[in-house]
Amino acid sequence: METTVAVIGGGSWATALVKLLSENEVVINWWLRSKSDMNHIINYGHNPRYLSGVHLNLKKIKPQHELKEAIATADIVLLAVPSAFVREVLDLLPTDALQGKIVVTAIKGMIRNENILVTDYVSKRFSITADDLLAIAGPCHAEEVALEKLSYLTICGANIAKAKAFASLISCRYLKATAIEDLAGAEYCAVMKNVIAIACGIAHGLNYGDNFQAVLVANAMQEIRRFLDAVTPMERDLNASAYLGDLLVTTYSQFSRNRTFGSMIGRGYSVKSAQLEMRMVAEGYYAVACIYPMMKKHQVKMPITQAVYNILYEKISPIVEFQILRDLLA
Amino acid sequence: METTVAVIGGGSWATALVKLLSENEVVINWWLRSKSDMNHIINYGHNPRYLSGVHLNLKKIKPQHELKEAIATADIVLLAVPSAFVREVLDLLPTDALQGKIVVTAIKGMIRNENILVTDYVSKRFSITADDLLAIAGPCHAEEVALEKLSYLTICGANIAKAKAFASLISCRYLKATAIEDLAGAEYCAVMKNVIAIACGIAHGLNYGDNFQAVLVANAMQEIRRFLDAVTPMERDLNASAYLGDLLVTTYSQFSRNRTFGSMIGRGYSVKSAQLEMRMVAEGYYAVACIYPMMKKHQVKMPITQAVYNILYEKISPIVEFQILRDLLA
Numbered sequence: 001m002e003t004t005v006a007v008i009g010g011g012s013w014a015t016a017l018v019k020l021l022s023e024n025e026v027v028i029n030w031w032l033r034s035k036s037d038m039n040h041i042i043n044y045g046h047n048p049r050y051l052s053g054v055h056l057n058l059k060k061i062k063p064q065h066e067l068k069e070a071i072a073t074a075d076i077v078l079l080a081v082p083s084a085f086v087r088e089v090l091d092l093l094p095t096d097a098l099q100g101k102i103v104v105t106a107i108k109g110m111i112r113n114e115n116i117l118v119t120d121y122v123s124k125r126f127s128i129t130a131d132d133l134l135a136i137a138g139p140c141h142a143e144e145v146a147l148e149k150l151s152y153l154t155i156c157g158a159n160i161a162k163a164k165a166f167a168s169l170i171s172c173r174y175l176k177a178t179a180i181e182d183l184a185g186a187e188y189c190a191v192m193k194n195v196i197a198i199a200c201g202i203a204h205g206l207n208y209g210d211n212f213q214a215v216l217v218a219n220a221m222q223e224i225r226r227f228l229d230a231v232t233p234m235e236r237d238l239n240a241s242a243y244l245g246d247l248l249v250t251t252y253s254q255f256s257r258n259r260t261f262g263s264m265i266g267r268g269y270s271v272k273s274a275q276l277e278m279r280m281v282a283e284g285y286y287a288v289a290c291i292y293p294m295m296k297k298h299q300v301k302m303p304i305t306q307a308v309y310n311i312l313y314e315k316i317s318p319i320v321e322f323q324i325l326r327d328l329l330a
Numbered sequence: 331m332e333t334t335v336a337v338i339g340g341g342s343w344a345t346a347l348v349k350l351l352s353e354n355e356v357v358i359n360w361w362l363r364s365k366s367d368m369n370h371i372i373n374y375g376h377n378p379r380y381l382s383g384v385h386l387n388l389k390k391i392k393p394q395h396e397l398k399e400a401i402a403t404a405d406i407v408l409l410a411v412p413s414a415f416v417r418e419v420l421d422l423l424p425t426d427a428l429q430g431k432i433v434v435t436a437i438k439g440m441i442r443n444e445n446i447l448v449t450d451y452v453s454k455r456f457s458i459t460a461d462d463l464l465a466i467a468g469p470c471h472a473e474e475v476a477l478e479k480l481s482y483l484t485i486c487g488a489n490i491a492k493a494k495a496f497a498s499l500i501s502c503r504y505l506k507a508t509a510i511e512d513l514a515g516a517e518y519c520a521v522m523k524n525v526i527a528i529a530c531g532i533a534h535g536l537n538y539g540d541n542f543q544a545v546l547v548a549n550a551m552q553e554i555r556r557f558l559d560a561v562t563p564m565e566r567d568l569n570a571s572a573y574l575g576d577l578l579v580t581t582y583s584q585f586s587r588n589r590t591f592g593s594m595i596g597r598g599y600s601v602k603s604a605q606l607e608m609r610m611v612a613e614g615y616y617a618v619a620c621i622y623p624m625m626k627k628h629q630v631k632m633p634i635t636q637a638v639y640n641i642l643y644e645k646i647s648p649i650v651e652f653q654i655l656r657d658l659l660a
Contacts, residue, residue, distance in 0.1 A: 138541075138544075139541055139544035139545060139548075140541050141539075141540060141541055144539040144540065144541045145541075147539070149537075149538065149539035149541060149542065150538060150539070150541070150542050150656060151539075151541035151542065151545075152541065152542075152545045152659065152660065154660075176656070176657075176659075176660070178660040207479075208479065208480060209471075209474040209477070209479035209480075209481075210471060210474060210579055210582070210583060211468075211469055211470050211471055211474045211475075211479060211480070211481035211482065211579060212479065212480050212481065212482075213578075213579075214468075214469035214571070214574075214575040214576070214578040214579035214582075215469060215481075215482045215571045215575050217574070217575070217578055218469075218569055218570060218571045218573075218574040218575035218578065219571070221569035221574060222567065222569050222570070225569065237552065238569065239548055239551035239552050239555065239568065239569075240548060240552070240660075241544070241545045241548045241549070241659075241660060243548075244544075244547070244548040244551060244574075245544040245545050245547070245548035246544070248543075248544040248547055248548065248578075248582075249540055249541060249543075249544035252540070252544075252578075252582050253540060326480060326506070327506075329482065329506075329571075330482065330484075330506070330508040330570070330571060
């Protein structure tokens with residue numbers, strides 16, 4: 001019998017994941033918040049707002065607007081809403097709605113205010129054990145999946161057999177997926193990379209060059225290692241694609257929204273005016289507010305995170321903050 | 331008394347290093363192979379061929395054409411010729427010419443045919459001990475030094491006090507230098523990064539995207555670690571700027587000659603026609619010929635190096651070779 005996957009979310013990453021899954025023998029219950037987007041997809045086989053060039057195979061993909069129904073028949077529930085909305089969406093469900101299912105998060109962010117990982121929230125609210133939780137780690141621009149450019153994903157889960165099974169389910173001609181056991185570490189890294197991308201953007205906005213960016217990213221890797229060693233210690237290869245690869249694809253992309261946001265801050269925009277101009281909030285803006293208190297609590301030396309936090313939340317001038325930061329890098 | 335540094339070489343990296351040193355209280359005996367370039371510098375205070383916008387302070391910089399004289403009064407000899415010419419230049423000197431001096435290499439390459447590091451060759455030919463040998467590791471585009479964009483260098487040497495002293499000598503307002511003890515590892519890494527840059531170029535030429543490049547670079551770091559652990563094992567943090575930073579500035583630069591060369595190979599140029607078109611030979615072309623036999627000898631798993639070697643020296647099609655490589659990455 002075919003596996004049924006409920007994909008929750010209608011953005012570009014959700015659309016890319018739906019496309020990937022539909023390359024294999026699965027049924028996809030695709031939940032979209034917007035009824036008109038759902039209808040557009042049913043009528044025309046394209047998402048009107050994200051990756052609209054991607055043809056969606058409606059023989060396998062069933063767009064839906066009722067969350068409970070989308071999930072009811074699913075073996076696997078794949079969360080792909082922006083982190084800012086995940087709690088709102090999950091709280092629509094009764095607490096037994098995910099029993100017996102595998103929950104996969106493709107969200108690169110944490111639950112705001114609670115400052116916990118998405119999988120921790122799912123585990124707590126729905127009484128799901130670590131055994132049934134997976135996370136998808138990059139490096140992966142949705143746009144390149146849309147173009148069927150060869151990409152790689154890492155499926156992270158304590159139960160490596162389940163991680164491997166999902167890796168097979170999502171692999172295809174242009175997507176290779178592997179599995180690792182480090183769930184929390186990969187999730188935190190995905191969150192932190194957006195903070196680092198903002199830092200790279202700020203540096204760019206302040207007119208620092210490529211030499212400085214390379215040093216910034218190398219130091220960021222050391223900062224990420226210190227954080228993970230303090231918060232969720234285990235033997236891990238930080239140079240694996242799930243960590244370093246993900247950081248690179250974000251920090252070196254001209255299209256990264258976090259980098260663009262940082263660049264505007266570096267050029268002198270206020271946080272509010274940068275957000276208004278971009279018509280959106282970069283994930284890293286929330287991410288640093290989640291990571292910062294953890295850094296304080298665990299007393300981890302994280303000068304880049306500190307600088308981004310000070311600039312975005314303490315309104316310290318990027319020029320001044322980077323004068324301090326530059327002396328802390330090597 | 332002021333330190334006298336002999337800088338050997340007239341290219342862009344040599345010019346950038348001369349500029350950096352001249353920010354401090356040193357005397358620089360600058361040896362250039364070309365007599366007309368030397369005269370141009372003496373007359374106009376600019377290198378006519380490389381970083382020609384850089385003003386050279388002739389109160390401190392003494393351009394010279396006689397190698398022995400340039401070296402005779404020097405406390406420190408800084409080698410900055412292309413690796414292809416280093417042996418030819420060094421062999422002009424009597425074997426006792428470097429006695430009592432500190433020799434610093436800024437060369438990102440190995441001695442051809444002998445397949446040994448520049449410091450190993452210097453040590454052997456001139457009977458210099460490891461105590462007096464240093465290497466300069468990136469990440470550093472010479473062009474950004476010329477523009478006085480903040481950059482970082484790492485000075486590598488077994489004698490950490492001497493490495494630190496040279497780090498102070500070369501540090502200035504826009505250059506921060508630190509010291510580490512790993513001489514051979516940093517030198518090998520600087521050589522290997524050019525091979526990886528060629529691989530990134532080939533991928534680009536074959537139309538692979540940013541997702542793939544991020545995976546390629548992450549896998550390259552793992553490949554570099556395996557090589558160093560086999561060839562020159564010691565405790566080192568590969569995410570330091572000297573290793574990861576140097577790799578990033580090269581592989582993500584649109585201006586890297588190695589990347590450009592690789593990109594032409596990926597688009598179907600033969601090695602010879604790419605070299606003719608570029609009017610130069612990319613360092614990585616020689617580097618892979620040095621690294622490959624060591625990889626074989628030490629039996630290290632290095633699929634990226636293997637692929638670049640097969641494409642450049644065994645004339646295997648880049649398309650075919652990357653079809654094999656892509657399945658070996660994760």
